[in-house]
Structures are given as structure tokens and as C-alpha cells.
Amino acid sequence: MFSAPPAIEAHKLSLAYSGNTVLHEVDVRLHKGKVLALLGPSGCGKTTLLRLIAGLIAPTKGRIELGGKVAADAATGQFMPPEARGLGMVFQDYALWPHMSVAANVAFPLEMRGVGKAERQRRVAKALDMVGLSSMGLRRPSDMSGGQQQRVAIARAIVAEPPLVLFDEPLSNLDRELRESMVGELASLVASLGLTAVYVTHDQAEAFALADEVAIMHQCRIEQIAPPEELISAPSTATVAGFLRLGCVAPVRRCADGWQLDGTSVLLAANGDHEPGDAAFATVLLAAKAMRIGAKEGAALKGQVLRSQFRGDGHAVTLRLHGTDLDIQVTSPQRLHPGETIGLTINHEELRWFPGVAA
Ligand SMILES: Nc1ncnc2c1ncn2[C@@H]1O[C@H](COP(=O)(O)OP(=O)(O)OP(=O)(O)O)[C@@H](O)[C@H]1O
Numbered sequence: 001m002f003s004a005p006p007a008i009e010a011h012k013l014s015l016a017y018s019g020n021t022v023l024h025e026v027d028v029r030l031h032k033g034k035v036l037a038l039l040g041p042s043g044c045g046k047t048t049l050l051r052l053i054a055g056l057i058a059p060t061k062g063r064i065e066l067g068g069k070v071a072a073d074a075a076t077g078q079f080m081p082p083e084a085r086g087l088g089m090v091f092q093d094y095a096l097w098p099h100m101s102v103a104a105n106v107a108f109p110l111e112m113r114g115v116g117k118a119e120r121q122r123r124v125a126k127a128l129d130m131v132g133l134s135s136m137g138l139r140r141p142s143d144m145s146g147g148q149q150q151r152v153a154i155a156r157a158i159v160a161e162p163p164l165v166l167f168d169e170p171l172s173n174l175d176r177e178l179r180e181s182m183v184g185e186l187a188s189l190v191a192s193l194g195l196t197a198v199y200v201t202h203d204q205a206e207a208f209a210l211a212d213e214v215a216i217m218h219q220c221r222i223e224q225i226a227p228p229e230e231l232i233s234a235p236s237t238a239t240v241a242g243f244l245r246l247g248c249v250a251p252v253r254r255c256a257d258g259w260q261l262d263g264t265s266v267l268l269a270a271n272g273d274h275e276p277g278d279a280a281f282a283t284v285l286l287a288a289k290a291m292r293i294g295a296k297e298g299a300a301l302k303g304q305v306l307r308s309q310f311r312g313d314g315h316a317v318t319l320r321l322h323g324t325d326l327d328i329q330v331t332s333p334q335r336l337h338p339g340e341t342i343g344l345t346i347n348h349e350e351l352r353w354f355p356g357v358a359a
Pocket of ligand 1: 040041044
């Protein structure tokens, strides 16, 4: 059966500056109509990957195809410049021309493509309508709020109906309240237009609200690419579990009877699918749902309450596990008091295991 080539197919894409690797052998495949978010801490390589897709830089190694066409191949030296890629881009700082009207800013990609005046006006009006700015075509961006300017930038990125739109932290200059409302608006717009997009952010809520798939990046690599639900239910590495704050990521040590939580005498049972292998050390995720508050007397695992916060459906309690420097979260039906010691039981079925020691 015929199927369209992926919008992006990157294979072992790498980038080094003066021999210093900032992106290492990244593989990405994104299908038409899907949104991929690149999520990770500062400096992990998100913007670098976006710039490689845009053609603003060329890879040191690896290859990237856009819509089935080679956009860059380090082995052959092939490189398609950004203007030939025909992508839409939305930047953090909007990158609008302040002295030109909103309509002229939005019309720019159409002019570059030689679209005639009447058609240009029709498409600019449609794009401004989509972002809720139909009455503002004659204004100048310098007279608009940050949120309005970002809408203009989005209209400009979609006006030529590009095969791929790249967003580089587009909402990070807006205050929190506006950012939250614009995430929802942007998610509806992206879905209604069926955009294919790559969206860089370090905000998990933003990535999960907008993207079909999220790539968790860490130290120049992609740790895992998966839909948000899968990242939560099945993180593939301890780094992903730690970054998404899915619970306490704890080191465990092999002992004669199985696995022991490092620093304690607590034995943990590894469950079939996630057997951490033969190594002497491994890592376990202690999520809140894996821990229950039990009697203090005789408990093998105890913790001291650090904080207890009411959250509507119970108290979110942070504990320091005895014998360790690990803090864990549990849910309690009643308020607990800082300094109090409580007993804990572990639901071994809810543990997730990872080979090796967390980065
Ligand atoms: N032109 C350059 N020359 C040398 N090093 C660079 C250059 N551009 C980026 N880097 C380095 O590459 C690494 C990745 O940078 P990148 O901008 O991709 O990270 P990021 O994940 O987008 O971070 P942030 O969230 O802070 O924007 C960083 O260590 C950065 O210092």
C-alpha cells in the first residue's frame, strides 16, 4: 500500500562545535499531521535539533529527510538551505518587523513565494482570522501586547500552509496566566489545521498539552520518544522517570535474597517484565502509588515527614526515608506533621525497574 513519506526522518543526526558534541546520534521520525515536542533541561540540545531541521545549521554526522527529500546528509555533503525547505517558524522573541504593519508581516512568506496581491490579501485575512486578530491588520507589532505579537508570528508561520511548522519556545516570553491560556488556544489551532509541527519547550505541561509525541532529551541525546501517556505509564529510563518527577528514583543493590534499597535493609521484589539484569546495582522508581502508609511499629521502612500539603483529595506528604537521603511522596487521608515518623509498606507490583544507576 502507498503511504506518504514521513514529514521528518532523521537518522543518527549529530552536531559538534569545535569537536564538542552537542547532539549525539539522534533518530526522529514524525508523520504528517502529528506534533512532536522536544522537552528537556536547558542545554540538552533541543534548539540545536530544531535548527538542524530548519537548515540553519548542517549536521556533523547523520542524515535528515523532510517529506522524503534529503535535506542534509553529512556523508555526501548534501544540504538544502532553509528557504528551499519552505518551513514555518515561530520564535521565542517573535522576530516580527516592528515598522511594518501586521498584515505586511504576515504577508511576507507569500511575497517570498511570489503569490499575487489579491490571493495574498485573502490568505493574510484568513490567517489573521484564525489567530483571532482579524481587525488588527493595520496595526504595528510594536503597539501590541506580547500575546498579540506572538499570534502575529503564528499567523505568519501558517499563512503559506507549510508542510512543517517549527516552534522554538514560543510562549516563554509571556507571563504565566497568558501562557496557560495560549497553550490551549495553540493546541486547538494546531489540531484544527492538522499542522505537522515540532515544538521546543522546557515546560512539561505545554509539551503534554500540544504534542502527540514527546521526545525527552538529556545531555545531547533523546532518552525516549513516546506519547505523553506512555511516558508516564512506561518511562524507559530512570532519567525520564526523574525528569518527569514520576516519583523517587532510588538506587538498589543486589544482595543474597534479591534487591535491597541502598542504605536500608528493605528487600524489594523485582517484577517479571522489568527484571534489571545481572548487574550489582540498579535503579527503582518508587511512585506515590507504590507506597502506603502503615503502622510505625515493626515497619521495615520508615520515613520522617518533611512537608504535608492539602491537595483536595488528600494530603501530599513528602518524607525522608530512614537510612537514605531520598525524599518520597505519599498520599495520606489525614494531615501529617513535620518531624513525625511513619511506617511504610511497598506495593511491589507498582515498582518500575531500570538497569544501571540513574544519571
Ligand atoms: N554556536 C554554538 N557554539 C558552541 N556551542 C553551542 C552553540 N550553540 C549551542 N551550543 C551549545 O550546545 C548545547 C545545546 O544547546 P541548545 O541551545 O541546543 O540547548 P537547549 O536544550 O535548546 O537549551 P535551552 O533550553 O537553554 O534553550 C549547549 O551546551 C550550548 O551551549
